[in-house]
Amino acid sequence: MSMAGNLRKVTGLDKVSGLRKVARLARRRTRVDLSHPARSPLGSAVVNCVAYQDGARVPGGRDLVDTVERVRKKDNGFVWLGLHEPTDQEFVGIADLFDLHPLAVEDAVEAHQRPKLERYDETLFAVFKTVCYVEHKELTATSEVVNTGEIMVFVGTDFVITVRHGRHGSLGPLREELEADPHQLSKGPAAVLHAIADHVVDDYVNVTDSVQADIDQVEADVFAENGARADAGRIYQLKRELLELKRAAVPLARPVQELATRPIRAIDPEIQAYFRDVSDHLLRATEQIAAFDELLNSILQAHLAQVTVSQNEDMRKITAWAALIAVPTMVCGVYGMNFEHMPELHWTFGYPLVLGVIATICLVLYRGFRRSGWL
Incomplete structure (x- = not known):
């Protein structure tokens, strides 16, 4: 029986007895390490389920209900549940177990959301747009340059739930980096939220640096001896791809600024200092994107002038x-x-x-x- 099926059995049952019953069912099946695959080998949306105590990973107990039950018996741990493109049915038991707001659950399942930060009682819900640079031998009028995805993060007092949409942006390497720094991980779910935000914004910076190479190539072609014969479609394509990057990075400025400055119960004040650093990196990325947009406008106008001449x-x-x-x-x-x-x-x-x-x-x-x- 899949983990999502086990979780659905929690609905309508007494909380304690339901947890124990599902835990017994989970122990009967083979434990599988779900750290890195895009989809679980069990066929569900669950990629990983890990408990942490004092910044250290607790061995075993990869079943969600069993893991949550053990963590809630103590006060210094949390659960990190990773999901990839879950369905409504797969999220039902999870939403009941962690008392997630229905609107946030709907956004996490449907995806295609703008970057934002919302508060639901003791739970934070954050949406990040992920980006990656698509390698290509030669830029054409139809080349895909920027590919986007989404990461939704639920942050509570004793849990972090990450919901990823898209084929890129795996959090497996990020999890390993955090586990290598127990001091930072011991600060709780807020440290995971910061690590994800920092990871996403660093990708913005890396992608903008890669896009600059394409812009430089187009600029060189336009101002070459036969620049009037350059393909204007490449310039329009770069502007469209840059717009995708802009839609991902620019709306994130307000949520990150809120995490860095406003007092939030789920965010430790010490972690807020780290969010200020993320805000600085995001500002650099958005300024570079705006500069690229203006540069492409200038290149396009120069190309049209060359054609006229x-x-x-x-x-x-x-x-x-x-x-x-x-x-x-x-x-x-x-x-x-x-x-x-x-x-x-x-x-x-x-x-x-x-x-x-x-x-x-x-x-x-x-x-x-x-x-x-x-x-």
């Missing part, structure tokens, strides 16, 4: 050659009217003279156009 040069060349062709066309048209009495019509040197006049006029016009830069 190139078209004007082409029109000047066409006009100059048309003027050169008009001279022999006019003279030949006059002598092609076949009148009997025309000047120099029967003169022996009339034909060479007309050709010489045509050549002279064309040569004078050509030199004039060359001197003015039209040819």
Whole structure:
């Protein structure tokens, strides 16, 4: 039976007896380490369930109900439950067990939320937009540059629930880093929330640095010798991808600022100092994104100006050659009217003279156009 199925049995039962019953059912199945896979080998949305006491990982007890029951018998521990794209059915028992607000649960399941921070009694609910840079050999008008996902975090007095959406942004490496620093992890669920916020914002900085290389390449192509022939679609594509990054980073400024400055019961004052550092990094990322957006606007305007100048040069060349062709066309048209009495019509040197006049006029016009830069 899956862990989500066990959790659903808690609904409608006496709390203590229900916990013990589900715990007995959990002990009958094989324990599986769910630390890193995107989806659990058991087929549920549960990626990991770990208890911590005084900053140290408590061995064993990967079943959620059993783990929560043991942690709540003590006052210095918490449970970290990791989920990946859970369904409504998989979240029912979890929401009842941790007394999560239905609106927050709905947001966590449905995803596609803006970065935000909400308080529900003793529980904090935070939404982070994750980003990653998509490697590509050559930037085209259809290249995907920035891929986004989401991480929702429930923070209580004795639990942290992380809900991840998307194929990137795994928290396994982050969990290992925190476990390597028991002093920081001993500060409770707020330390995990800070680590996640710091991890997400660091990704913003890394992605903006990577996007800068694409912008530099586009800028170099636009201002090259044949810059007017550069593909404007690449510039528009970069602006669209930069907009995705902007939607992820900019709205997060207010929640992080609130975590860093306002007194929140679930956040230890010592942890708030760390959130101020996250706020500084986020400010750097948002300023860089805004600068990139302005730079792309300037590159696009420069490209359009180059196209206009190139078209004007082409029109000047066409006009100059048309003027050169008009001279022999006019003279030949006059002598092609076949009148009997025309000047120099029967003169022996009339034909060479007309050709010489045509050549002279064309040569004078050509030199004039060359001197003015039209040819």
